[in-house]
Amino acid sequence: MQRSHALRLVDQLRAASGPACTVTGDAASPSFEIPAERYRAAAWFERERPLFELPRIATVSSAIARGACLPLGTVLFVRDGDGVLRAFANSCRHRGTRLVAEPCAAKALVCPYHGWTYSLAGELMHVPHAEVFGGAEQGRNLRALPVAEHAGFVWLGGDPRPHLGELAGDLAALDAEDLVVYRASRTARRCNWKFLVEAFLDGYHLRTLHRDSIYRFFRDAASVAERVGPHIRAVTARRALDQPDPRLAATPSLFVFPATTIVEHPDFISVLTAHGRDAEHTDFEHLMLVPASRAGETEHWQKSWDLIDGAVFQAEDAWVCEEMQHGLDAGTETLLFGGLEHAVAWFHDALGSWRQSSAPMPKPQ
Ligand code: FES
Ligand SMILES: [Fe+2]
Known part of the structure; x- marks a missing residue:
């Protein structure tokens, strides 16, 4: 994330008292519901399938x-x-x-x-x-x-610049030209791809889902986010929120529409991509990127990998996405979201805009 954006969002976090999900450009953050069929219906997924042809980081x-x-x-x-x-x-x-x-x-x-x-x-x-x-x-x-290659990343789908819009500056600020892959994982998950996007769009779940892994580094339910076209820029408050360095005070993240999340940990970067196979099956990819100049510090990076990929992303975030899919099997009709999960509404709004702008597709059942 560009430093100026990170500093501005961290300032907003510091100014907030109590739970924060400050929203730039939107007024209040009312609760909202999403029909469960969007996560289950084959016809709905077929409407979304062309999304995976948009440029994405490989x-x-x-x-x-x-x-x-x-x-x-x-x-x-x-x-x-x-x-x-x-x-x-x-x-x-x-x-x-x-x-x-x-x-x-x-x-x-x-x-x-x-x-x-x-x-x-x-x-x-x-x-x-x-x-x-x-x-x-x-x-x-x-x-x-x-x-295409852009900003140090390989983009499947071609030149990403028209798609990235203003977010291009945030991608460039990652200095990916100087990063190497430490490890990567690719797991087949039995859940709708949107769950694996939404899993990284709220700070509300940190205290419960990540209680025994990374909650010790973070504050409860404290994040701010803003829309950048269909994309989202966000920061989540760490316990060290008073640190002057924004990347120690908070964890910046970039959501690149439709299905990629980039998390800037204090000294490495995770790129998470969901690739839907059908309505209830998704390939979930995690690339752990470290500075080329520190690639040899394998003992250090392995500890980070074991914590972030093993304990957090796989055993907690992706695990709970599969639990949600199981929950829908019980006949759930709608999912409820509150003000701390407002970025999920933006994501669905961007999906709606994309559907309207793309060619007519079959009506979902
Ligand atoms: S040579 Fe490739 S399938 Fe026969
Ligand atoms: Fe999480």
């Missing part, structure tokens, strides 16, 4: 060296010897086998099944016994996906 540029192949989910990232980064559907154009299963260095991409071979630019170069295809194999290059 990793940092430093994670893909020249000549490196990095498979992430169903996507294969490849940087050629000239430094050009490309993304492909990670699937052979013969019979669809996953082409690359593990990060590797390569001069060409060779399918493990029958040996079809592609250049790092995705062109089909060699087919064993090609004559038996009668020419049908020609032109079956890898399916290229839009990808």
Whole structure:
């Protein structure tokens, strides 16, 4: 987050007395309800599926060296010897086998099944016994996906700047060019993707859900947030709120619409992305980014990883999202949100605006 924004929001936090969910641009924060069907109905999810084609962070540029192949989910990232980064559907154009299963260095991409071979630019170069295809194999290059590099991040979906708008300055302020991936996790969660967004949009749950892990670092129900187009900028008060350094006084976070949350811990950064598979199944990704100059401090980072990824994000935040999905199975009709959860209303408002601006889609059942 840009320092000027962080300082301004932290000042708002300091000025607040009692529970704080100060809202810039909105008046009061009334309670509101959201129908449970938005988290359960297959038709509703189908309306939302195109959201996952918007530009989103896949990793940092430093994670893909020249000549490196990095498979992430169903996507294969490849940087050629000239430094050009490309993304492909990670699937052979013969019979669809996953082409690359593990990060590797390569001069060409060779399918493990029958040996079809592609250049790092995705062109089909060699087919064993090609004559038996009668020419049908020609032109079956890898399916290229839009990808861009911006502010030190690799963005699947293409150039993110039009989408980021004013938030671009906050992304640049993360100095991601100087960050490396310490570890990453990708877990399949049985819950709607929006739960994994909303899990990071309120400070209300810290005292209960995170009682035994990180609540000791934070104040109860004290955060301020503001909208930046469809995105959200927020800070959550730490116990050391009086510290002059805003990143010690509070934890800044950026929500990048539609499904990415960036959390600025005191000395490292988490990038959390939810990728919906269907209405009730989501891939949940966590990238832990540390300064390249301190990458060797593995004992220190491992402690942070065990706490933040293991105890907090997986065993508490993502766990409770699955518990919510189970709860909906009981026939729950609406979810109630209070003033401390106001950012969730913004998120749904942004989803509504996006639905209106996109092509007509089937009415949800
Ligand atoms: S499936 Fe890849 S070469 Fe046959
Ligand atoms: Fe949490």
